[in-house]
Amino acid sequence: MQEQIKYTLEENEIPRFWYNIAADLPVPPPPVLHPGTGEPIGPDDLAPLFPMSVIEQEVSTERNIEIPQPVRDVLKQWRPTPLYRARRLERELNTPAKIFYKYEGVSPAGSHKPNTAVAQAFYCKEEGVKRIVTETGAGQWGSSMALAGCMFGLDIEVFMVRVSFDQKPYRRAFMETFGAKCIASPSELTAAGRAILAEHPDSTGSLGIAISEAVECAAQADDTKYALGSVLNHVLMHQTVIGQEAWLQLEKADTYPDIVIGCTGGGSNFAGIAFPFIGEKLRNGREVEIIAVEPANCPTLTRGKYAYDFGDTAQLTPLVKMHTLGASFVPPGFHAGGLRYHGMAPMVSHLTQLGEIEPRAYQQMECFEAGLQFARAEGIIPAPEANHAIKATLDEAIRCREEGRSRTILFNLCGHGHFDMQAYMDYAAGQLDDQLYDESELAMALAGLPAVAS
Numbered sequence: 001m002q003e004q005i006k007y008t009l010e011e012n013e014i015p016r017f018w019y020n021i022a023a024d025l026p027v028p029p030p031p032v033l034h035p036g037t038g039e040p041i042g043p044d045d046l047a048p049l050f051p052m053s054v055i056e057q058e059v060s061t062e063r064n065i066e067i068p069q070p071v072r073d074v075l076k077q078w079r080p081t082p083l084y085r086a087r088r089l090e091r092e093l094n095t096p097a098k099i100f101y102k103y104e105g106v107s108p109a110g111s112h113k114p115n116t117a118v119a120q121a122f123y124c125k126e127e128g129v130k131r132i133v134t135e136t137g138a139g140q141w142g143s144s145m146a147l148a149g150c151m152f153g154l155d156i157e158v159f160m161v162r163v164s165f166d167q168k169p170y171r172r173a174f175m176e177t178f179g180a181k182c183i184a185s186p187s188e189l190t191a192a193g194r195a196i197l198a199e200h201p202d203s204t205g206s207l208g209i210a211i212s213e214a215v216e217c218a219a220q221a222d223d224t225k226y227a228l229g230s231v232l233n234h235v236l237m238h239q240t241v242i243g244q245e246a247w248l249q250l251e252k253a254d255t256y257p258d259i260v261i262g263c264t265g266g267g268s269n270f271a272g273i274a275f276p277f278i279g280e281k282l283r284n285g286r287e288v289e290i291i292a293v294e295p296a297n298c299p300t301l302t303r304g305k306y307a308y309d310f311g312d313t314a315q316l317t318p319l320v321k322m323h324t325l326g327a328s329f330v331p332p333g334f335h336a337g338g339l340r341y342h343g344m345a346p347m348v349s350h351l352t353q354l355g356e357i358e359p360r361a362y363q364q365m366e367c368f369e370a371g372l373q374f375a376r377a378e379g380i381i382p383a384p385e386a387n388h389a390i391k392a393t394l395d396e397a398i399r400c401r402e403e404g405r406s407r408t409i410l411f412n413l414c415g416h417g418h419f420d421m422q423a424y425m426d427y428a429a430g431q432l433d434d435q436l437y438d439e440s441e442l443a444m445a446l447a448g449l450p451a452v453a454s
Contacts, residue, residue, distance in 0.1 A: 004087055004378060007249040009080035016067055019240040021275045021347065022233065023063035024282040029350040030321040033308060038452060041318050048219050049226040051127040054120060057234040065237065067119075074118045074151060078107045079241065083249035089377040090397070097400035098255065099393060101413045102246045102273060103380065109174070111383065111415030112269045113144035113229055116238035120227045121148035130223040131155040135185065135210030137265070137340050138164050138385065139171025140415055141229030146180035156180035159187065159213045161340065162205035170419045185210040192216050192314035206330045207266075207341040212314035219316075230266025231311060231345045239272025246410060247276055257288055259396055261411040263388040264292040264301065264359075267345030273412035278356055290357045291396075292348065293388040295367075297437050298331040300324065300344045301352055301359035308452035309343060319452060322349040326445025332435035339385050342445070360392055363434040367391045368427045371417070383415040384423055 022029070031040035043055045050058070057065060067075075086099040104112035124132055132154055136142030142158035149156035158180055165172060165184040175182045185205045186193035192212035196203050203209070211228075218226035228235055243260075250256060260277050262270030270292050280286045294301055304323040311317040313327050323344040325331075331340045344352075351357050364384075371387035373394065374380070382390060389411045400407050417424065426432050 005085040007083040007085070007252050009245060009248055011076055011080075013245070013248060014072060014075060014079050015241045015244040016072070017064035018067055018237045019244060019276050019279060020060055020063055020065055020233075020237050021279050022061045024279045025350070026282065027354065029346055033319040033452065035310070035315065035319050035450070045318065049215065051123040051129065051225055053123040053126065054234050057237060058232055068122060071119050071122050075115070075241070080245045081106050081242070083246055084378070085253065086378055089374060092373070092377050093394065093397050093401065095397040095401040096404070096406040097397040098406065098408045099397055100250065100253070100257070100408065100410045102242055102410070103413045104242065104269070105380065105383075105413065105416030109140060109143040109147050110418060111140040111144065112239060112242060112272060112412070113141045114147060115241055115272070116229065116235045116268065117141070117144035117148035117227070118151070119238045121145070121152045121154055124154060124225050124227070125152040129154065129225045131157065131221065132225055132227045133157045133159075133214045133217045134227045134229065135159045135161075135207060135214045136164070136229065137161050137207050137210075138383070139168050139175070139419065140383070142180065142182065143171055143174045144229070145227055146175040146178040149180060150178040157217065158182045159185040159210040161185055161207060161210050162203065167422060168419055174419070185213050187213060189213070190216045192316070196313070204330065206313065208311070208313035208327050211312035212316055215312060215316045216314070230268040230341070231343065233347055235268050236271035236275065236345055236347055239268050240275050242269070242272035242412060243274060243276035246273060250410070255408045256286070257410040258407040259289045259291065259409045261291045261293060261389050261392050261396070261409065263339060263385050263414065264294045264344065264348065265298075265339030265341050265385065266343070267348040269412050269414035271345065271348060273410070274357075278351060281356070291392050292352070292357050292359045293392045294359065294361050295339045295388060296361040296363045297435050298325070298340050298342075299361045300342065301349070302361040303442070304344070305446055305449065306349060306353060307449050309449055311343060319450060320346045322346045323352065324449070325442055326448055328448055329442060329445035332437055339388070362388055362391045365432060365434055368424070368432065370394050372424075380413065381417040381424070382413055383417045384420055386412075386414050389413070
């Protein structure tokens with residue numbers, strides 16, 4: 001059997017348009033609501049937080065939205081990203097399945113996140129914004145925003161979830177190298193942070209809390225906007241360069257995926273790889289199985305309620321209908337920090353409700369085991385988040401072996417684990433466990449969902 005095979009594209013094959021799946025939905029998603037009135041929000045409601053170009057993309061139903069040339073010029077630094085056929089892993093698993101992975105770890109930040117960070121920084125710069133405030137979980141988004149801010153001459157402030165701030169000092173150093181300010185969240189700098197610390201002085205933080213702090217800061221300054229690394233429609237759309245490139249690369253391999261897999265926290269890298277293929281199924285009926293994999297200790301799609309909820313803990317954001325564990329839910333401090341979010345992207349939730357996506361949840365330990373097996377076969381150490389997609393890929397490949405049929409599996413290796421080596425050290429030393437969440441805390445968080453007619 002041949003060794004690992006790499007499929008590349010030319011620079012001129014970088015997508016010229018973002019794909020907006022809203023154009024192909026059989027049923028439109030529920031509207032975003034104003035938390036005070038309960039009525040659908042308009043562009044003016046979002047203007048304090050986002051540049052108008054981003055707001056227009058958020059509500060657009062146009063299928064193809066042109067990528068500005070200055071954004072494409074920056075993306076050329078690492079795009080198109082490679083697609084690999086994992087022949088060594090196939091051999092180790094003794095599977096007839098064909099396993100392909102799109103590798104987003106070649107970006108300067110080591111993940112898929114710059115695909116939208118560059119776009120959002122560009123639109124802010126065009127509108128005369130001087131500063132962007134944001135949040136980050138594992139640090140990949142904060143790193144990407146720091147990089148993009150440096151490229152477009154913007155000041156960047158990042159509220160980093162406390163547990164990741166402590167676990168991942170090199171991510172913090174990366175942000176600071178590019179001139180960003182990194183703050184552990186919850187912090188004493190905001191009313192939202194102070195309120196959490198008053199009640200929970202030892203809080204490990206959550207993405208919901210960090211979002212509250214970033215939104216509060218952004219809303220208080222006229223020259224400042226907020227940037228979000230996942231969840232919202234425009235972010236998911238910016239990531240579809242991943243799936244579009246993968247489609248072209250699979251054509252070079254003379255195949256089309258039977259199964260597409262991505263890990264899910266807020267939903268951006270999953271949407272990036274999966275939405276172009278879901279869109280093809282919706283438009284033309286081309287069958288494909290789509291699997292969204294989440295951590296069992298923050299099981300939004302598999303244990304959450306599909307309901308209107310706030311995107312942040314302090315309830316400063318509009319209400320969106322999504323699978324949620326409750327805005328007050330604080331997940332355990334497991335190492336896949338980018339997946340520690342209480343809600344799921346509304347568009348991913350909507351497609352799950354329509355039956356287009358199969359959600360799965362895995363525990364931390366089995367995901368690290370899968371990640372190590374992949375690393376030793378393919379020579380790439382995955383980010384802890386990506387290990388969830390790898391675990392599902394291994395399960396599907398083994399199922400192909402047991403059923404005696406060949407299927408093409410595509411997954412998104414959304415980032416490398418070079419800044420996550422402490423996690424691998426802890427795993428090797430037997431110092432990790434599955435850190436199960438408290439069922440009573442989940443019940444309380446779900447009981448506190450806002451009363452909105454759905």
